[in-house]
Amino acid sequence: MSANGGTKAIIAALLANIGIAVTKFVAFLLTGSSSMLAESIHSVADSGNQGLLLLGGKRAKREATPQHPFGYGRERYIYAFIVAIVLFTLGGLFALYEAYHKWSDPHGIDSWQWVPVAVLVAAIGMEGFSFRTAIKESNHTRGNQSWVRFIRRAKAPELPVVLLEDFGALVGLVFALFGVGMTLITGNGRWDAAGTAMIGILLVIIAIVLALETKSLLLGEGAEPKDLAAIERAVTDGPEVERIIHMKTLYLGPEELMVAAKIGVPRCESAQDLARGINAVEARIRTAVPIARVIYLEPDIYSVAADRAGTGAAAETAVTPTEADADPAPATGGVAGHTGG
Template identity: 85%
Template sequence: MSAEGGTRAIVAALLANLGIAVTKFVAYLLTMSSSMLAESIHSVADSGNQALLLLGGRRARRAATPQHPFGYGRERYVYAFIVAIVLFSLGGLFALYEAWHKWSDPHGITSWQWVPVTVLLVAVVLESFSFRTAIKESNLVRGRESWTRFIRRSKAPELPVVLLEDFGALVGLLFALFGVGLTLITGDGRWDAAGTAMIGLLLVTIAIVLAVETKSLLLGEGAEPAEIAAIERAVAAGPEVERIIHMKTLYLGPEELMVAAKIAVSRCETAEELARGIDAVEARIRAALPVARVIYLEPDIYHAEAGPVEASGRSGS
């Protein structure tokens, strides 16, 4: 559901941004407003970012190979990280440069004065529809989590990226209206430069947040506490396992969790009996947490008087 919803949100944002980018750039050519240029580049960067997210989602669906035995699920994280870099450099830094340039050589908007305000107001409407789609699709997977926690904890990068981009686009449009409006009222182009600088700082901030969160996913995140608790309950639900000696989890992609655990098993008469028990435990884990697709269970004997096998210096069975 998250991948499908993320794709819908990305496509909605891409279509909106392509149209907005063209109209903003036309408005810039007519008025030479730095805020309009910054917003034009912002929309172009957003459009490119959404194309990158779609490409990442497509490439992540490739089948596993001997060289990449766990598949390409993390490629979605790679492209999301590239999005953060593009937003930082092409969007944020360019806007800050343009603000400095306009502040050094300020000039008012003397022709087509109604164009930038009209374009910005239309862009607000279009971005609002895109933002609404992202919110609607996010709510399907967010549950009762706060928006901040959803963005920080989501394993699928597309929805948080589109949410932050659309939010940044709406706030950036308000900054552009601020700069353009005061420039039209006062005739002082430095207000236009101020609005452009505010847009640049906003985009740099959003890009840094995205980069930090995506970096964590690239490094490899484990299951959430609630997911770990569900796995532990599933393991302990049958007679095959006495206890979990230790367990580690790792997300191989947004919808694929690896579970590796050493478990203390009851003494078995035959290897066949042990194998059936492990199969039963794996089935319970997958039923409790469908995203747990890769499971490795190592059986061992737990000695209560000595503690876990690692404490006695044994390397494992």
């Protein structure tokens, strides 16, 4: 659902930004307003960003290869990070440069004075439609989280990126309307420069927030606390596992979670019994957290003395993963681990 919702929000934002960019640029050519030029470049950058997000989503669907055995799910994070860079440079820094240029050489809007106001009002309406779509699609996955927490904790980067871009675009349009309006009222072009500078600062801040949040995803984040608790319950909710010795989780992509755990198991009569137990645990994990698609479970015999020494397991193990794998009994999972649904 998150992927489909993210694509719908991206397309809505892309169509809105293409239309807005064209009208803003025409208004700039007619009036020479720096705010209109900054907003034109902003919309062009946003349109390119939506294209990058769509490209990242498509490339992330490629099948795993020997060189990339865990697939390409993180490409969505990479392209979201590129979006932050584009927004910072092409959007924010260009607007600040244009503001400095206009402040140094201020001039009013002498012709087509009604055009920028009409364009900005129309742009606010189109951007508002895009923002509304992003909010609607985000609510499907946001749950009871606040908007700040949703943006910070969402694993699928597309919706937070579109939300921040649309929010920034709406606020930027208000800044541009303020700068243009004050320039028309006073005849002083420095109001236009001030509006442009406000747009630049806003875009730089949004780009930094996006970069920081996407960087965390690129570094690798573990499961959310509720998912982690559900996995722990699934592992221990049966006679196959006495305790979890240690466990780590990692998002391989927005909708694919890896689970790796060393588990304390009771002594088994055969590798076949151990394999059946491991398969049952894997099935419970996938039922509890469906995005847990890559699971590695290492069975061991838990020892209190070894745990105090820092190893968490006895010196000898009842059955090793290699021995269990060698058992001819069919298994849907595997002692060492299993990839797939």
